Amino acid sequence: MTLTIEDCRYAGDRTFRIADAPTSAHMTKGDRAKCTELTDENRVVMGELQDRLYADGREGLVILLQAMDAAGKDSTIRHVMSGMNPQGIDVYGFKQPTARELAHDYLWRAARCLPERGKIALFNRSYYEDVLVVRVDGLWHGYRMPKRCLDCSEDEFFSRRFGQIRDFEEHLYQNGYHVLKIFLNVGLDEQRKRLLARIDDESKNWKFSASDLAEREHWDAYMSAYEAAINATATKHAPWYVVPADQKWHARYLVSQAVVNVLKDMDPHYPEVPAGEKDELAACKARLLKE
Numbered sequence: 680m681t682l683t684i685e686d687c688r689y690a691g692d693r694t695f696r697i698a699d700a701p702t703s704a705h706m707t708k709g710d711r712a713k714c715t716e717l718t719d720e721n722r723v724v725m726g727e728l729q730d731r732l733y734a735d736g737r738e739g740l741v742i743l744l745q746a747m748d749a750a751g752k753d754s755t756i757r758h759v760m761s762g763m764n765p766q767g768i769d770v771y772g773f774k775q776p777t778a779r780e781l782a783h784d785y786l787w788r789a790a791r792c793l794p795e796r797g798k799i800a801l802f803n804r805s806y807y808e809d810v811l812v813v814r815v816d817g818l819w820h821g822y823r824m825p826k827r828c829l830d831c832s833e834d835e836f837f838s839r840r841f842g843q844i845r846d847f848e849e850h851l852y853q854n855g856y857h858v859l860k861i862f863l864n865v866g867l868d869e870q871r872k873r874l875l876a877r878i879d880d881e882s883k884n885w886k887f888s889a890s891d892l893a894e895r896e897h898w899d900a901y902m903s904a905y906e907a908a909i910n911a912t913a914t915k916h917a918p919w920y921v922v923p924a925d926q927k928w929h930a931r932y933l934v935s936q937a938v939v940n941v942l943k944d945m946d947p948h949y950p951e952v953p954a955g956e957k958d959e960l961a962a963c964k965a966r967l968l969k970e
């Protein structure tokens with residue numbers, strides 16, 4: 680494979696330029712079978728590591744997916760999920776905030792979805808929307824907040840938020856969590872094809888929203904917002920992975936690799952049974968064998 684998940688990694692040690700980030704690695708038909716096979720293998724490894732993570736209960740994991748519409752978030756989540764024990768993972772979608780959510784600070788709703796240690800939370804969109812759509816659509820101007828919070832330039836407002844997000848993620852790291860951040864980078868042409876398919880295929884109509892076109896018209900502004908957000912929040916402890924998403928099966932493979940790698944880094948272990956309890960296990964075994 681020409682492109683590895685490490686090539687997609689931004690950890691604050693190099694600058695991310697959206698214009699240079701490929702939306703496709705142009706894999707061939709032959710690569711497809713290989714990718715699918717490797718994804719299947721990763722799913723098995725993921726399941727084993729998740730089982731240990733759950734039993735270990737010392738660390739938790741947040742996996743968040745960001746992307747433009749129709750980049751394949753839902754299907755990627757389905758694929759990742761299929762390798763996991765549902766007891767140890769929860770999925771949360773971050774839609775337009777409700778009135779109650781808007782009455783809190785923007786990290787509040789994310790904090791409510793954090794997993795207990797031993798578990799994984801999968802965020803379909805995330806608090807990064809608060810530095811993406813909120814920036815591109817200028818929503819922050821309408822927030823009900825005191826003047827001191829809003830009376831500044833756009834750059835200032837979002838650089839404060841970037842700082843808050845870095846602090847939030849570092850706080851999580853220092854409290855036993857890893858945060859894995861994935862940007863599914865789909866191209867403008869590929870998005871057009873997929874949006875057309877959502878209109879043409881009745882079973883996909885429900886996924887289409889006219890507002891997707893409005894966001895699409897702001898493509899360049901979104902790309903700049905992604906570039907700024909990723910550069911400001913890619914850190915050693917909470918790196919970003921920018922994954923080419925025009926070939927879905929390749930993106931799924933890369934994402935599965937990122938998940939396997941972070942779980943391996945966390946290195947979960949089954950709890951060791953203390954010597955005293957081992958004697959008890961042996962006694963129980965003897966009782967069962969006697970029956």
Ligand code: AMP
Nearest residue numbers: 748773774775776804808809812813818
């Ligand atoms: P979807 O994920 O396609 O179902 O759409 C959810 C929509 O909610 C997207 O258009 C997001 O941009 C939007 N959204 C998510 N979070 C926020 C937020 N904090 N403020 C405004 N819009 C948001």
Ligand code: MG
Nearest residue numbers: 748886888891
């Ligand atoms: Mg949508």
